[in-house]
Structures are given as structure tokens and as C-alpha cells.
Amino acid sequence: MTSGVYFIQISDYTETKKINDASLTLLKEIESENKIKFEKELPIKVHFGEKGNTTFIKPENYVSIINYLKTKTNPFYCETNVLYKGERTFSKTHMKIAKEHGFTQLPIIIADGDHGENYEEIKINKKHFKECKIGKIIANSKQLIVIAHFKGHMLAGFGGAIKQLGMGCASRGGKLAMHAQSKPILNPLSCKKCNTCVQHCPTNACIISTIPHIDYSKCIGCATCIAVCPHDAIKINWASTTPKSFNEKLAEYALGATTNKDGTRKKIIFINFVFNITKNCDCHGHPDKIVAKDIGILASNDPVALDKACIDLIRKNEDKKIFGGDNQLTYGEKIGLGTTNYNLIKLT
Ligand code: SF4
Ligand code: SF4
Structure with missing residues (x-):
């Protein structure tokens, strides 16, 4: 099996108009390839960036997508509260940060409720988890747009679409189960x-x-x-957490986030922004060092193929050993989340 990954190269994050145009082109490509008819409500999974973080992907880079989706459906920003104590622990302060960081174009819904109480148990029957605790709004949606910032991550090695799904869609209890x-x-x-x-x-x-x-x-x-x-x-x-088992758990939760309650798979468009490539993730509440050159935007309906294409492009430009964590790809493939075989289709 091979999955298509669409790619538009942009080597400068300050090119906001180019990034917007490219984002929309990629979204439309996946929409048409997969013959997606948007349902009435559409969650857009994003990351608002922790207070003090300056390298998260700002929504001004994909306003084109938001405006386009508004003509087809009722989109809303969707996130889950975090496990650690901070500004994004509770919905009220989480939404305040989101607005301060520019996420004002759409309503915001915290998918798992203020205390992580709103979740559904999605059956996956894998090695670490039989069920995954997925934020209710996400668990009950048959379609998703997943926008991820591809960068490094302290424990996972790198974080892209799989991380955005696995950790980003889990309720607080799900996050706890993966971390510890x-x-x-x-x-x-x-x-x-x-x-x-x-x-x-x-x-x-x-x-x-x-x-x-x-x-x-x-x-x-x-x-x-x-x-x-x-x-x-x-x-x-x-x-009990080791990077190896953490990544396996992450991939299992990503599988849970892509699965409907009846066991069928959701229709998801994944878009990775490969800019501001930092060593750590956007949960760090301070400006982080950029460790690799900007690449551009990649999109696919396969999160494994997409993340594999992103890390391969980064390693082509940089040290081949930059960011570990490839077992989230290999294990993701093993459990049926996607494939590491991809066909990179360059668009302009
Ligand atoms: S009673 Fe519960 S909430 Fe209060 S200090 Fe003790 S552990 Fe914390
Ligand atoms: S983690 Fe356990 S003890 Fe704590 S609130 Fe949930 S069920 Fe209660």
C-alpha cells in the first residue's frame, strides 16, 4: 500500500500569503481526491500554543482554509485541555490564550470538557489499550481537519499529525494513560x-x-x-514511561482518534505546517530555538505517510539523525494507522 502526500515547498514562514494560498490548494486537493462531502458541523483540530510560546503556527497562515470551509459547513476550532498545570488546564483560561494567540475566526470547543469528563471509550483492542478515551466532540464526529505544526518533541522525538491525533484528541484521562x-x-x-x-x-x-x-x-x-x-x-x-512505549501508546491513541464508535474510520484531512522547526513542542511556555530550515506544507489523508514525508524532508536538509521517535511511524503502520510508503506529489 502507498499513500499520496501532497507538498508545496515554501522556505520562509514570513510568506503569509503564499502559505495561505498553498494551504487552501492542498486542502482542496485532498477534498477532491477523497470525494469528501462535508457534514453540517466540522471540528478543526489545532494547537493554540502555551502562554509564552512564540513558535506555534498562527491561524493567520490558514485563514484561507477557514474562509473556504465556512462556505461549505460550520467549522469550529477544537482542542482538549492539557494534563499539566498551566494556562491550558481549564477551558476558561485555555480559550483566553487561544484568543490572545489570534484564534478568533471560529467558535472554540474544548472537546473533553473542563475536567476531562466528556469523553467516549473507543475500542481498538491493541497491545497497550483495549479502549481509548477520546474527547467526546471528536469521538462523535465522522470528519475532522487536523492541522499540525511539525517539530521536535521531548519524549516522542518529533510531533506531527500522529501526535496531534494521539495526544491532542485524548481526554485528560487518556493523556494520563499514555504518559504514565x-x-x-x-x-x-x-x-x-x-x-x-x-x-x-x-x-x-x-x-x-x-x-x-x-x-x-x-x-x-x-x-x-x-x-x-x-x-x-x-x-x-x-x-513507567519510556520513549519507546510512549510512542506506541501515542500511535494507539491516534488510531482511537481516527476510529468511529462503530469501528469504521473517520474521513480526515491532515495538514502539516513544517515551519518554525523547534526542538520542543508548542506546550513549552517560552520561545524555543529553531533547529532546522523551513520546508513548507504537506497534506494527506494518511497521518503515518504524512509524518514520514515530513521527517524525511527535514533529514534531507539537516543532520540525518535529527529527532528520534521513528517507532511512532513503524508501530503506527503495524497497527493499521497508515503506511510509511508514500508517493510525494509536489504542487506549486
Ligand atoms: S482534599 Fe483533595 S483536593 Fe484537597 S488538598 Fe487534599 S488531595 Fe488536594
Ligand atoms: S483519577 Fe481516579 S481518583 Fe482521580 S478523579 Fe479520576 S477516578 Fe477519581
């Missing part, structure tokens, strides 16, 4: 017995007694308590 042991740790010495976790825990697993603890026989690993505890007494258990 799926159940958090409550430190009784830091606990102030305020009962906030008790009020939010969906399974009554937070036990605030003489020695506060989590009842693991009830805990479903939703990660709500980590977010809501005002005293940081509940932490992620990072013990």
Missing part, C-alpha cells in the same frame, strides 16, 4: 483536606480520611483530581 501509570498518586503530607477532589471525582475514589488516599479499586484514571487539587497533592505517576 494510569492512576495518580495522592501525597497525604501535602493534602489540606479541602475536599475539592472528592467533589469532582466521578467514582468516589478520593478518600479524605485520617490518611488521605486514592481507592485504586474505584479509580478509573480520569485525571480530574490532578487538575482540580489546589495544593498539588495529587500527582502524575511518571514511573
Whole structure:
């Protein structure tokens, strides 16, 4: 099996008009190749960039896509809240950052709710996960546009379409399951017995007694308590994560995000912006160093082929060893997420 990856080369991120024109050309190419008829509502999965980050892809680069989709459907920006404590932990501050970063063209929906409570369990039956906790709005949509910034990532090696799907579409509990042991740790010495976790825990697993603890026989690993505890007494258990297993889990969650509840696959247009190629991801709340030359925009209906084409182009220009993490591609291929065999089709 071979997948088509469309590519328009642009070697300068400041060429906003060229980038807009190219984005739209690529979107239309995939739309027509796959004979996509847009449904009434269409989530556009983006990343708003953490507060202080300056290298995320700004929406002014794909306003052309937004305006085009507005003539065909009702598009909206879609994101999930993050696991760590920051501006994007809760919907209110997350949406505030989004607007400050220029995402004002469309309504914004946080797909998994304020505490990660809105998710669907999507069955995949793979090595790490039998089910994936996917943000409800995304899980219930049969179509998606996934816009990703292709760059490095501390744990995954690189982050593109697979990362945007796997981590970006997972609910808070899904993110916890990929990053760590799926159940958090409550430190009784830091606990102030305020009962906030008790009020939010969906399974009554937070036990605030003489020695506060989590009842693991009830805990479903939703990660709500980590977010809501005002005293940081509940932490992620990072013990079990290695880059290899993290990438396998990421690919499995990406498969979950592309799968409908009835087991069929969603119609998805993936667009990777390969500019501002930093060592770390856009969740870092500070300006990051650019480590590779701008490449342009690539699009496909196959996230594995797309990310493979992006990393190959970067490695052609730079050190061949730049960014590890290729097992998200090979494992993604093994579980049926896509193929690493691609045909690069250059457009102008
Ligand atoms: S929210 Fe935190 S501080 Fe409050 S009772 Fe729960 S663990 Fe303790
Ligand atoms: S104790 Fe478990 S089920 Fe309860 S909020 Fe925390 S992670 Fe969710």
C-alpha cells in the first residue's frame, strides 16, 4: 500500500500569503481526491500554543482554509485541555490564550470538557489499550481537519499529525494513560483536606480520611483530581514511561482518534505546517530555538505517510539523525494507522 502526500515547498514562514494560498490548494486537493462531502458541523483540530510560546503556527497562515470551509459547513476550532498545570488546564483560561494567540475566526470547543469528563471509550483492542478515551466532540464526529505544526518533541522525538491525533484528541484521562501509570498518586503530607477532589471525582475514589488516599479499586484514571487539587497533592505517576512505549501508546491513541464508535474510520484531512522547526513542542511556555530550515506544507489523508514525508524532508536538509521517535511511524503502520510508503506529489 502507498499513500499520496501532497507538498508545496515554501522556505520562509514570513510568506503569509503564499502559505495561505498553498494551504487552501492542498486542502482542496485532498477534498477532491477523497470525494469528501462535508457534514453540517466540522471540528478543526489545532494547537493554540502555551502562554509564552512564540513558535506555534498562527491561524493567520490558514485563514484561507477557514474562509473556504465556512462556505461549505460550520467549522469550529477544537482542542482538549492539557494534563499539566498551566494556562491550558481549564477551558476558561485555555480559550483566553487561544484568543490572545489570534484564534478568533471560529467558535472554540474544548472537546473533553473542563475536567476531562466528556469523553467516549473507543475500542481498538491493541497491545497497550483495549479502549481509548477520546474527547467526546471528536469521538462523535465522522470528519475532522487536523492541522499540525511539525517539530521536535521531548519524549516522542518529533510531533506531527500522529501526535496531534494521539495526544491532542485524548481526554485528560487518556493523556494520563499514555504518559504514565494510569492512576495518580495522592501525597497525604501535602493534602489540606479541602475536599475539592472528592467533589469532582466521578467514582468516589478520593478518600479524605485520617490518611488521605486514592481507592485504586474505584479509580478509573480520569485525571480530574490532578487538575482540580489546589495544593498539588495529587500527582502524575511518571514511573513507567519510556520513549519507546510512549510512542506506541501515542500511535494507539491516534488510531482511537481516527476510529468511529462503530469501528469504521473517520474521513480526515491532515495538514502539516513544517515551519518554525523547534526542538520542543508548542506546550513549552517560552520561545524555543529553531533547529532546522523551513520546508513548507504537506497534506494527506494518511497521518503515518504524512509524518514520514515530513521527517524525511527535514533529514534531507539537516543532520540525518535529527529527532528520534521513528517507532511512532513503524508501530503506527503495524497497527493499521497508515503506511510509511508514500508517493510525494509536489504542487506549486
Ligand atoms: S483536593 Fe488536594 S488538598 Fe484537597 S482534599 Fe483533595 S488531595 Fe487534599
Ligand atoms: S481518583 Fe481516579 S477516578 Fe477519581 S478523579 Fe482521580 S483519577 Fe479520576
